[in-house]
Amino acid sequence: MHANTIYFIFFTFLINFCCCIKYNNYTLYRGIPVEASHLKFFENLTSMFNVNFWRHPGLLYKPVDFIISPDDKDLFVNRANNLGLYVTTIMEDVQQAFDMQTVKTYIRREMDSFDWNNFFRLGDIYEWLNDLAQVYPQEMELHSIGKTHENRDIMAVKILLRGSRARSKVIVEGGIHAREWISPAFVTYLISQIIHAPVSPDPNLKMIANTYEWHFVPVLNPDGYEYSHTEDRLWRKNRHGGQAGVDLNRNFGHSFGTVGVSWRKNAQTYCGPFAFSEKESSAMAKFVRSHGQSLEYYLAFHSYGQYMIVPYADRKDHVDNYDELMKMCLQAKKRIAAKYNTQYTIGTAYDTVGYMTSGVSGCWVKQEFRVPAFDAQLYSRKKRSTSNEIYWTNYQTIEDIYNWFNHLASTQSSVSTFTVGRSHEGRNITGIKITRGSGTRAFFLQAGELGADWLSPTIVTYIANQLIHSNDPEIKAAAEDFTWYILPLVNPDGFQFSQDYVRTWVKNRRPTSSSTIGVNLSRNWNAHWGINGASFSMAANNYAGHGPFSEAETRAVSEFMDTIRSSLTGFLSFRSFGQRLLVPYAQYSVNPSGNYNSVVTIGRRAMGSLAVRYNTQYLVGTSTMVHDGATGAIADWVKFRYNATIAATYLLRDTGFHGYALPVTQIIPSGEETFDSLLAIIREARFINVL
Numbered sequence: 001m002h003a004n005t006i007y008f009i010f011f012t013f014l015i016n017f018c019c020c021i022k023y024n025n026y027t028l029y030r031g032i033p034v035e036a037s038h039l040k041f042f043e044n045l046t047s048m049f050n051v052n053f054w055r056h057p058g059l060l061y062k063p064v065d066f067i068i069s070p071d072d073k074d075l076f077v078n079r080a081n082n083l084g085l086y087v088t089t090i091m092e093d094v095q096q097a098f099d100m101q102t103v104k105t106y107i108r109r110e111m112d113s114f115d116w117n118n119f120f121r122l123g124d125i126y127e128w129l130n131d132l133a134q135v136y137p138q139e140m141e142l143h144s145i146g147k148t149h150e151n152r153d154i155m156a157v158k159i160l161l162r163g164s165r166a167r168s169k170v171i172v173e174g175g176i177h178a179r180e181w182i183s184p185a186f187v188t189y190l191i192s193q194i195i196h197a198p199v200s201p202d203p204n205l206k207m208i209a210n211t212y213e214w215h216f217v218p219v220l221n222p223d224g225y226e227y228s229h230t231e232d233r234l235w236r237k238n239r240h241g242g243q244a245g246v247d248l249n250r251n252f253g254h255s256f257g258t259v260g261v262s263w264r265k266n267a268q269t270y271c272g273p274f275a276f277s278e279k280e281s282s283a284m285a286k287f288v289r290s291h292g293q294s295l296e297y298y299l300a301f302h303s304y305g306q307y308m309i310v311p312y313a314d315r316k317d318h319v320d321n322y323d324e325l326m327k328m329c330l331q332a333k334k335r336i337a338a339k340y341n342t343q344y345t346i347g348t349a350y351d352t353v354g355y356m357t358s359g360v361s362g363c364w365v366k367q368e369f370r371v372p373a374f375d376a377q378l379y380s381r382k383k384r385s386t387s388n389e390i391y392w393t394n395y396q397t398i399e400d401i402y403n404w405f406n407h408l409a410s411t412q413s414s415v416s417t418f419t420v421g422r423s424h425e426g427r428n429i430t431g432i433k434i435t436r437g438s439g440t441r442a443f444f445l446q447a448g449e450l451g452a453d454w455l456s457p458t459i460v461t462y463i464a465n466q467l468i469h470s471n472d473p474e475i476k477a478a479a480e481d482f483t484w485y486i487l488p489l490v491n492p493d494g495f496q497f498s499q500d501y502v503r504t505w506v507k508n509r510r511p512t513s514s515s516t517i518g519v520n521l522s523r524n525w526n527a528h529w530g531i532n533g534a535s536f537s538m539a540a541n542n543y544a545g546h547g548p549f550s551e552a553e554t555r556a557v558s559e560f561m562d563t564i565r566s567s568l569t570g571f572l573s574f575r576s577f578g579q580r581l582l583v584p585y586a587q588y589s590v591n592p593s594g595n596y597n598s599v600v601t602i603g604r605r606a607m608g609s610l611a612v613r614y615n616t617q618y619l620v621g622t623s624t625m626v627h628d629g630a631t632g633a634i635a636d637w638v639k640f641r642y643n644a645t646i647a648a649t650y651l652l653r654d655t656g657f658h659g660y661a662l663p664v665t666q667i668i669p670s671g672e673e674t675f676d677s678l679l680a681i682i683r684e685a686r687f688i689n690v691l
């Protein structure tokens with residue numbers, strides 16, 4: 001049995017009713033850092049101004065939320081403007097919002113006086129739990145797992161329904177951060193749902209409630225919770241040492257003190273002198289240990305941000321059963337969105353909020369109570385019979401794509417096919433041309449240069465499908481304003497060979513000597529050919545060929561490009577993987593020429609737009625600046641030969657953890673975000689008048 005830890009982070013504005021500290025005219029701002037200097041500015045903000053972060057700075061393009069005192073506002077806005085940092089006001093006066101939050105009093109033994117339209121003080125929550133336990137003496141138990149520094153009880157609730165088939169346990173943690181009032185409110189809601197499940201009309205709820213033994217700690221930080229009601233609405237830590245206090249969610253024994261914490265006692269994220277130095281965190285650890293044997297889920301609830309965060313918070317890579325957890329989160333995300341269209345972002349802390357942290361409760365639980373062996377990602381390529389339909393739930397085959405193209409050409413007046421030539425083994429290199437409107441300028445999307453790259457052909461068919469069928473006004477306009485050429489499989493021989501024999505095959509399939517086969521087509525174009533990042537050894541995976549355009553495939557594509565040269569406005573090459581947008585020319589490290597600056601601006605903004613949906617982070621620059629510096633790429637050649645306004649190479653998901661073996665569950669998300677960014681490229685290019 002292993003514990004699956006997931007944090008849910010709500011979006012709700014923090015709220016108040018408290019007496020002492022008032023936040024009158026404190027303004028809530030949101031800024032998006034798009035340059036390193038912006039991030040630095042945010043990171044140093046507390047030393048310059050009286051600020052309180054609600055969403056800490058992490059990566060570029062990740063929103064940062066913070067409140068600033070009325071005295072500091074003008075100077076702050078000035079400084080931000082000088083840096084070219086765009087800041088929006090989210091709430092002019094946070095105190096007003098706090099004042100609208102109502103705190104109600106629970107009346108003992110009147111169960112209905114407890115509700116989820118208001119917040120409640122600690123004593124009221126505990127009284128309600130007591131009364132509920134008396135109504136359900138068989139099913140529900142209430143007990144203290146320990147005392148706080150100010151001698152309050154940390155209460156836990158156990159629910160085991162009658163007739164339950166429970167073999168394993170769930171622990172739900174709430175209120176570790178004092179000011180996140182929605183967290184205890186949600187956990188009490190969940191308690192109410194589980195205890196009342198037997199009379200619920202919802203069969204799923206009944207089933208789930210009956211499957212586990214449930215344990216809840218609705219308020220893990222009672223002292224801080226009370227302090228946030230009576231003294232400071234924005235109090236986050238516990239109350240050990242008064243103003244010092246320790247951030248309990250940095251105090252657990254997982255990578256304690258290593259990253260994303262402060263050792264300054266006054267800091268919001270002070271981790272404490274040593275792991276489990278605090279009564280609350282050590283009581284929780286003892287409690288979890290007592291159930292560790294059969295613990296299956298550990299869920300912790302925070303506000304805010306709409307994230308589902310999975311372990312581990314202290315690293316960038318995805319380990320253990322990360323993929324399995326992501327599948328669960330994806331299901332949960334869909335269910336949440338189905339209700340009120342609330343959108344959650346899922347991933348590790350680094351993937352979602354954009355920074356790493358340590359000493360986090362759930363990470364410690366996961367590390368202590370289960371370490372499933374890393375399960376290598378296996379997926380099967382389902383051969384599909386000839387069909388007019390195409391899917392993006394799996395990687396596509398050559399037949400899938402070409403059959404679909406033929407189907408489109410025979411059923412859609414806006415679609416025709418074109419064949420640029422044949423591969424070394426005689427396969428067609430075929431694409432489709434989409435003309436929905438009268439736009440004569442052409443956009444060319446190319447993919448599938450490397451055999452092992454199964455993702456990029458599937459992504460460009462995804463884009464084609466949107467351009468052909470969507471009635472969204474922006475998509476329709478983009479489809480109509482240009483003639484679109486989409487060529488998904490420049491290297492069909494290598495692609496087929498990778499699908500049938502050697503999964504990692506990247507080159508084409510032309511024998512280059514008696515013992516070697518294949519040229520790397522992504523190095524074979526006549527743009528600084530063979531200067532960087534290519535090999536002249538015929539056995540090498542990055543063999544550049546015996547000269548530019550030595551290969552049938554690159555020659556055929558280049559000859560076709562010549563025929564549309566007068567209309568060619570945009571050219572995008574798609575490849576997996578690396579999460580980069582490479583702009584011409586690969587070899588440049590300083591003072592790039594041409595319209596480099598506009599293309600980088602467009603690219604950065606477009607990659608910001610790409611990140612909106614799933615927080616996938618791309619770097620933008622020349623290959624030397626942000627990748628491997630390899631020359632001889634098709635986009636550079638197109639830029640050099642035709643001077644297309646927009647020319648760039650997408651290195652798609654991911655950054656190497658799965659590499660070519662990207663799980664199929666990521667295909668559609670990749671398609672969605674890539675398409676978002678394509679629209680943004682057009683939008684931004686128009687905005688700065690280059691299109």
Ligand SMILES: [Zn+2]
Pocket residue numbers: 176177180301302303
């Ligand atoms: Zn929190």
